[in-house]
Amino acid sequence: xxxxxxxxxxxxxxxxxxxxxxxAELLFAQRxxxxxxxxxxxxxxxxxxxxxxxxxxxxxxLYAAVAARILSVFEERTxxxxxxxxxxxxxxxxxxxxxxxxxxxxxxxxxxLLRSLFEDDDLAGESEEEKEVDxxxxxxxxxxxxxxxxxxxxxxxxxxxxxxxxQSLIGLLVYHFASGEFGETLxxxxxxxxxxVRKRKEEVKALLYCGVLAEPLRARVRTxxxx
Amino acid sequence: MEKLLADHxxxxxxxxxxxxxxxxxxxxxxxKLDVPVPLELHWSWEYGSxxxxxxxxxxxxxxxxxxxxxxxxxxxxxxxxQWFVPRENALLLPTLLTMMGADEETCREAAFExxxxxxxxxxxxxxxxxxxxxxxxxxCPTIDQKFYAASQVADEARHVEVLAKFIERKLGMIYxxxxxxxxxxxxxxxxxxxxxxxxxxxxLFEGMAVAIFDQIVRAATNPLIKDIxxxxxxxxxxxxxxxxxxxRRVVQEATEEEMAEMEDFAFxxxxxxxxxxxxxxxxxxxxxxxxxxEAVVQSLHAMPQxxxxxxxxxxxxxxxNLWRLGLITERTEEKYRxxxxxxxxxxxxxxxxxxxx
Numbered sequence: 365x366x367x368x369x370x371x372x373x374x375x376x377x378x379x380x381x382x383x384x385x386x387x388a389e390l391l392f393a394q395r396x397x398x399x400x401x402x403x404x405x406x407x408x409x410x411x412x413x414x415x416x417x418x419x420x421x422x423x424x425x426l427y428a429a430v431a432a433r434i435l436s437v438f439e440e441r442t443x444x445x446x447x448x449x450x451x452x453x454x455x456x457x458x459x460x461x462x463x464x465x466x467x468x469x470x471x472x473x474x475x476x477l478l479r480s481l482f483e484d485d486d487l488a489g490e491s492e493e494e495k496e497v498d499x500x501x502x503x504x505x506x507x508x509x510x511x512x513x514x515x516x517x518x519x520x521x522x523x524x525x526x527x528x529x530x531q532s533l534i535g536l537l538v539y540h541f542a543s544g545e546f547g548e549t550l551x552x553x554x555x556x557x558x559x560x561v562r563k564r565k566e567e568v569k570a571l572l573y574c575g576v577l578a579e580p581l582r583a584r585v586r587t588x589x590x591x
Numbered sequence: 592m593e594k595l596l597a598d599h600x601x602x603x604x605x606x607x608x609x610x611x612x613x614x615x616x617x618x619x620x621x622x623k624l625d626v627p628v629p630l631e632l633h634w635s636w637e638y639g640s641x642x643x644x645x646x647x648x649x650x651x652x653x654x655x656x657x658x659x660x661x662x663x664x665x666x667x668x669x670x671x672x673q674w675f676v677p678r679e680n681a682l683l684l685p686t687l688l689t690m691m692g693a694d695e696e697t698c699r700e701a702a703f704e705x706x707x708x709x710x711x712x713x714x715x716x717x718x719x720x721x722x723x724x725x726x727x728x729x730x731c732p733t734i735d736q737k738f739y740a741a742s743q744v745a746d747e748a749r750h751v752e753v754l755a756k757f758i759e760r761k762l763g764m765i766y767x768x769x770x771x772x773x774x775x776x777x778x779x780x781x782x783x784x785x786x787x788x789x790x791x792x793x794x795l796f797e798g799m800a801v802a803i804f805d806q807i808v809r810a811a812t813n814p815l816i817k818d819i820x821x822x823x824x825x826x827x828x829x830x831x832x833x834x835x836x837x838x839r840r841v842v843q844e845a846t847e848e849e850m851a852e853m854e855d856f857a858f859x860x861x862x863x864x865x866x867x868x869x870x871x872x873x874x875x876x877x878x879x880x881x882x883x884x885e886a887v888v889q890s891l892h893a894m895p896q897x898x899x900x901x902x903x904x905x906x907x908x909x910x911x912n913l914w915r916l917g918l919i920t921e922r923t924e925e926k927y928r929x930x931x932x933x934x935x936x937x938x939x940x941x942x943x944x945x946x947x948x
Contacts, residue, residue, distance in 0.1 A: 509666070517670045523814055526666035 381419055383409050389430045393472035397427050397483045428493030431480055434473050435500040441466050446507055452515030453581060459511070460537075460572070461565060467541040468561040474541030505530055520581050529576070536568055593855070595863040596774060603885060606892055609866040610874075611770040620770045629783050632729040635737065644836055645735040652742040652829055657822055659753035667815035669761035671703050672696075675813035681806075682706065683869065687887065688880060701880055707758070708872050711766035713803070714754040716796060719776040720830075721747035723792045730785035739833055746826045753819055761815070769871035775860055782856075786841050790853055793834025794912055795860055801827045802907030835912055842916050854918045858926065861905065865932050902934035914938045 378386070387408040391400045402423055406416040420426035445459040467474045487494060512529055515521035540547060540555065547555050554560055573585055594600070596609050611617050640646040669675065679686045684701035693701075724747055727740035758765050768776075779791035804824040811817045842850065868891075873884035891897055902910075910933050913919045919927060927933035 513666070513668055516668045517673075519670070519673050523667055523670075523673075525664040525814075527664070 380409070380411070380415075384411070384416065384419055384426070385430055385433055388426055389434070389470075389472045389476060392427060392430055393475040393479065396479045397423070397487065402426070422491075424487060424491055425493050427483075427487070428491060428497050430476065431497050432493060432500060434476060435497060435504065437473075438463070438466055439500055439504050442504055442507060446511050451520060452511050452518060453520045453577070455511055456515060456521075456576075457569070459508070460569060463537050464561060464565050464568065467537060468556055468564075471541065471556055474538050475544070477538055478542040508533075515576075519578055521576050522578050532575075533572075536571070540564060593859055595778070595859050596771070600866070604889055604892060606868070606888075607866060608868055608870060608888065609771055609863055610870045612874075617770045620773050621767050623773075623777075626777055626780055628726065628781055630726055630729055631784075633732045635732060635734045638734055640735055641733050642735040642836075642840075645733075645739050645833070648829060648833055648836065649735065649739045649742055652739065652746065652826075655825060655829065656745070657749070659749050659756065662822070663753065663819060664815070665756075665760060667813075667818075669757075669813055669815055672699060673813075674699060674702070675706070675816060676702065676807070676810040677812070678702070681810035682709075683887075684876065684880060684882075687882065693880070697880065701876070703762075704764075704876050704879075705872070707762045707764045708766045708876065709803075709807075710754060710758060710762065712769055712772055713800070714751065714758065714765075715768040715772065716776065716800065717747055717750040717754060719780060720792055720796065721751055723780055723788055726780070727785060727788060727792075730788070732785070736837065743830055743833065746830070750823050750826065753823065757816070757819060766872075766875070769867075771863065771867040771871050775864060778860065786838075787853070787856060789834060789837050789841070790857060790918075791860060793830060794838055794916070795857060795909060797827055797830040797834055798907075798909035798912055799864075799904065801831050802904045802909070805907060806904065831908060831912070835916070838912075838916050838918075842918070850917065851922075854920060854923055857913055857918050858923045861909065861932055862926070862930055865901070865905070865930055898928075898931040898934045901931040905932045906934060906937075911938060 384405065388400070388405050391405060391408065400423075402416055403413055405426065406413045409416070420429060441462040442459060445462040446455050448455065448458065450458070489495070489498065509526050509530060512521060512526050516523050516526075543550075543555065551560070555564075573582060577585065599609050599611060600607050601610070602608075611620075676682060678695070678698055679689050682702050682705045684705045685698040688698045688701055721744065724740050724744045728737050728744060731737055731740055776796075779788060779796065782788045782791055801824065804820050804827060808817060808820045808824055811820065842853070845853070868888045870884055870888060873882075873887055877884045877887055891901075894900070910919070910927070919933070924933065
């Protein structure tokens, strides 16, 4: 799948903390929380185990920091997409694009997010870092939920359950980019090539426009596409 | 036969209406919060089930419990500027206004207000049911009836909760209780015996509620209100079934005199409710839309299919149940027909008493 560790180009060398997070993100995305040891992370970055513990006091803290860093990117891009001008439909459309691009940028993101849903046994949710993750998720859902509610109230979107719609959106957006070999076998192409990402955007939008838009708006979008 | 609210009656064309016009009197009725109620409490030492079908209904009631806070998806909006029922033939004002050529926004606003009024009256009715079921728990003679009434107390509390939350969270407006409804509900609450209370609340008002909820659920296009009312409706059907099951035993043991008394009581309540012809509501809302309340009622009465339309809500559950119980006889049938409460020829044999659920 051509995974690569992205480094900050313009600002010179990334800090040790960033290097650790990059390596940990890849490892956790591949094997999950319990499949990765701290020694392995230290080796991947070329640090001793004790220097690693200097940055992150525990594996839970490291894992939560990785998740928080990913989620912060989603939060930032969500804010950009949703605070720019336009009605709820325009913002929803822009947000879908932004989310797909954010997931497509780094294959580890979707995998780690999807895996993190099943890590309940290991993560008690009590540390500061885990609380931060929860707070980001909460803010993220609240702002997307507000946009959806606005669209429903303005008659742009079909009236329905907002939590259910959020669930559906997560499934539709995240699962695809986390599906790895399974997805690539099914689609018979890479999930991350520019053409594949473009195709994914079209498919997601076409499906959502049928399920989310209210009938008058759906008719308008259909006409726009056809003309 | 006693005519309720005799001094509030007058002829409007060929129809005798009941109306309240004195604002002070209406305010006084609404402020009458304390109602002295005769209540005879019965102990029962028979803890085993005596009436199997009532015990089964109690079991169904326990299984049917739901939580108005967590089982309802309150995230679904109920926007004031979107249709939640079809524009015509679901509610009175938007149908009339559409016929008169009013613009869509006016019709939608009228629909919202009429709906807020309807839900508010249902809410006040649910509170009456809550109070009355508390009385039934005390007054009914058998343990099965007490169990069932107690489970209905919890149902009614939930209905008050869910409608009050819907009004507060989604409608943002509440209408006070209509004076005619207040008088009638007080009548039921003041009824001297558990038999009269059961007839009044469980057979008459629960039967009406089943019909009204059924009509809204069928017409509604908003998923939130559809879900709420569908849940309430399932409970109401159980309550109406209790009314029929209990009343079936009551009428089997009743003397001719008692039967006549119950028949008159049922007619007096339904006739008075019907005689108001929604004037309590129309007086509050119709003028805002340039409509004269009396003219609305008169134009409805002038329609050739008036009796058919007017009787729909009664013919749904109440009238068939009263008929099967033998509480509509030749003595009252014609009066029901004249009032537009009973219509057509589709009453089943009164010997069959299927569960009204």
